[in-house]
Amino acid sequence: MLKIQDVSKTFFPHTVNEVQALQNIDLTIDEGSFTCIIGTNGSGKSTLLNAVAGTFIPDSGTIHIDGLEISSWTEYQRARLIGRVFQNPFAGTAAEMTIAENIVLAMKRGKMHPLTIALNKKVKSEISDRIRMLKMGLEDRLDNPIGTLSGGQRQALTLLMATWLRPRLLLLDEHTAALDPKSAAKIAELTSEIIKEEKLTALMVTHSMQQAVDMPDRIVMMHRGKIVEDYQKEHKKRVRIADLLDTFDRVQKRELFDESVAKLLIREYI
Amino acid sequence: MNLIIGAFTIGLILSLLSLGMLISFRMIRFTDITVDGSITLGASLTAVLIMAGWSPWLATLAAFMAGMIAGSITGILYTRFKIQEILAGILMMTALYSINLRIMGKSNIPLLDTKTVSQIPEQLLLSASGGESKMLIAGWQVSLIDLSVLISSTFLCLVIGWLLYHFLLTHYGTALRATGNNVQMVRAQGINNNKMIIFGLALSNGLVALSGALLAQYQGFADVQMGIGMMVWGLASIIIGEALVGKTNIWTTITGAVLGTILFRLLIAIALRWGLNPNDLKLVTALFVFAALVAPQLFKSFHKKFTKSSNHA
Ligand SMILES: Nc1ncnc2c1ncn2[C@@H]1O[C@H](COP(=O)(O)OP(=O)(O)OP(=O)(O)O)[C@@H](O)[C@H]1O
Ligand SMILES: [Mg+2]
Numbered sequence: 001m002l003k004i005q006d007v008s009k010t011f012f013p014h015t016v017n018e019v020q021a022l023q024n025i026d027l028t029i030d031e032g033s034f035t036c037i038i039g040t041n042g043s044g045k046s047t048l049l050n051a052v053a054g055t056f057i058p059d060s061g062t063i064h065i066d067g068l069e070i071s072s073w074t075e076y077q078r079a080r081l082i083g084r085v086f087q088n089p090f091a092g093t094a095a096e097m098t099i100a101e102n103i104v105l106a107m108k109r110g111k112m113h114p115l116t117i118a119l120n121k122k123v124k125s126e127i128s129d130r131i132r133m134l135k136m137g138l139e140d141r142l143d144n145p146i147g148t149l150s151g152g153q154r155q156a157l158t159l160l161m162a163t164w165l166r167p168r169l170l171l172l173d174e175h176t177a178a179l180d181p182k183s184a185a186k187i188a189e190l191t192s193e194i195i196k197e198e199k200l201t202a203l204m205v206t207h208s209m210q211q212a213v214d215m216p217d218r219i220v221m222m223h224r225g226k227i228v229e230d231y232q233k234e235h236k237k238r239v240r241i242a243d244l245l246d247t248f249d250r251v252q253k254r255e256l257f258d259e260s261v262a263k264l265l266i267r268e269y270i
Numbered sequence: 271m272n273l274i275i276g277a278f279t280i281g282l283i284l285s286l287l288s289l290g291m292l293i294s295f296r297m298i299r300f301t302d303i304t305v306d307g308s309i310t311l312g313a314s315l316t317a318v319l320i321m322a323g324w325s326p327w328l329a330t331l332a333a334f335m336a337g338m339i340a341g342s343i344t345g346i347l348y349t350r351f352k353i354q355e356i357l358a359g360i361l362m363m364t365a366l367y368s369i370n371l372r373i374m375g376k377s378n379i380p381l382l383d384t385k386t387v388s389q390i391p392e393q394l395l396l397s398a399s400g401g402e403s404k405m406l407i408a409g410w411q412v413s414l415i416d417l418s419v420l421i422s423s424t425f426l427c428l429v430i431g432w433l434l435y436h437f438l439l440t441h442y443g444t445a446l447r448a449t450g451n452n453v454q455m456v457r458a459q460g461i462n463n464n465k466m467i468i469f470g471l472a473l474s475n476g477l478v479a480l481s482g483a484l485l486a487q488y489q490g491f492a493d494v495q496m497g498i499g500m501m502v503w504g505l506a507s508i509i510i511g512e513a514l515v516g517k518t519n520i521w522t523t524i525t526g527a528v529l530g531t532i533l534f535r536l537l538i539a540i541a542l543r544w545g546l547n548p549n550d551l552k553l554v555t556a557l558f559v560f561a562a563l564v565a566p567q568l569f570k571s572f573h574k575k576f577t578k579s580s581n582h583a
Binding site: 053074075076077079080083084086091092093094095096097101102104105106108109110111113114115116117118119161162 | 436437439440441442443444445447448451452454455456457458459460461462463
């Protein structure tokens with residue numbers, strides 16, 4: 001369904017600040033699967049999602065969705081196929097516009113925006129019917145600016161907007177990280193519910209080991225721009241939080257080892 | 271009375287400028303300096319076309335189109351060539367100065383005794399008054415020509431305000447408004463934000479040029495200098511409108527801009543009457559906008575200091 005082949009991205013190439021954010025990433029995601037990406041800070045998780053979403057064009061490699069080569073598509077063109085929720089709860093909605101106006105944009109995601117009046121009674125009742133499922137009482141506040149809502153409420157709406165028209169692929173980048181524990185749990189639950197109900201293909205970045213174990217059917221671990229571990233199927237079902245933490249340690253020790261060897265070699269030979 | 275009618279008429283004509291700037295400054299949040307050039311573009315093009323025998327309505331429409339072209343060029347400079355927004359506007363404005371001189375062939379074109387868009391109400395009024403050129407309204411002698419210009423500007427202002435209001439409520443208009451609010455969200459919803467900016471600037475400058483076209487017909491001339499400071503003027507009007515009516519929804523934003531422009535024009539007319547030197551007009555306008563921009567910050571810091579000191583006490 002999603003096929004990432006040999007994708008690399010280096011920020012500030014040939015400078016002292018050079019960062020190899022993605023190094024020859026290969027990843028294939030099956031139709032209807034739910035994959036979590038975990039990894040330390042700066043390991044390239046967001047960069048990978050951004051490469052898929054088209055925020056930037058990778059230095060090399062190709063990305064296919066449904067067999068379509070989308071590597072050269074712009075971000076807004078890819079939005080036809082991709083729904084997104086960002087880490088920042090304020091990033092996914094237009095604060096000064098009303099709840100209804102925000103949602104009506106999502107109802108036309110990736111489509112033409114005709115010169116007909118966007119909101120009428122019928123559309124509004126359709127909107128309130130659907131956001132009633134959030135059980136946040138937002139259905140009575142359709143004409144309030146979305147900026148007056150809490151981060152959790154906004155993130156719930158962003159999630160709803162990203163999936164209003166069924167996306168071929170749902171990208172979630174630590175979308176519960178900036179919320180208080182209660183809201184985070186609620187959004188996580190909502191996420192699982194929507195993905196299951198709509199049978200979505202989803203790619204989610206998280207720092208919560210609990211979420212990584214509970215929610216998806218596959219866990220991919222990244223480190224320094226590379227995929228270092230991939231738990232799938234039966235293997236994933238058996239995995240516990242302790243296992244993930246162990247793997248983290250192992251990966252980091254391996255790296256420490258690499259570094260100390262490098263230092264040793266430098267001392268010996270230079 | 272004539273002072274009031276005059277101020278009202280110019281206020282209404284300039285409110286199209288404010289409505290245009292509402293789209294650039296408030297909807298897509300683009301500090302667009304093209305305005306100073308495109309208002310003159312509208313004026314000069316209409317003047318030349320009317321002098322060449324075009325129907326005033328067609329000439330006015332042509333001005334609108336020319337403004338749209340100017341605005342889209344600024345938009346393309348910004349989106350396609352990645353030139354900063356202020357610089358893109360300055361480049362276009364500077365280019366327009368020469369273009370306007372080219373269009374007119376000289377720096378000033380008088381438009382005396384020519385047809386204008388207020389012809390129809392003028393004829394109606396004249397036939398109603400039996401050929402008299404003045405009418406008695408509430409005990410005041412009012413020139414029929416002034417009155418007819420007022421009527422046609424009111425008409426145009428209503429029509430354009432109505433169209434703009436509905437446009438902003440469409441799917442396309444909603445996408446346009448979101449572009450200035452949150453670009454990341456707009457792209458994630460599959461909207462080409464660059465296209466929105468170009469279109470927004472086109473529409474904005476189209477309205478500004480339209481305002482210039484009507485201004486030239488009202489004043490009876492087009493002058494290459496007439497656009498100088500118009501952007502600041504429009505901004506002042508918008509700020510007054512927001513203070514007056516607020517900006518809670520599209521309706522209040524639009525009526526606010528129109529009322530703000532009229533009120534600002536009235537205030538200026540009164541100030542001039544009281545002896546304000548016309549040469550100081552732009553300085554006063556600039557000071558006013560400065561004050562309006564700084565006042566909220568000042569207020570905030572005063573408020574902070576005050577609450578701090580009261581905490582100490
Ligand atoms: N736009 C950018 N410009 C420059 N460097 C960037 C940019 N985006 C990411 N990087 C760098 O690329 C590396 C990977 O960043 P990325 O944001 O993908 O990490 P991450 O795994 O999402 O981390 P976190 O868990 O902190 O969100 C980091 O070193 C980061 O500094
Ligand atoms: Mg990240």
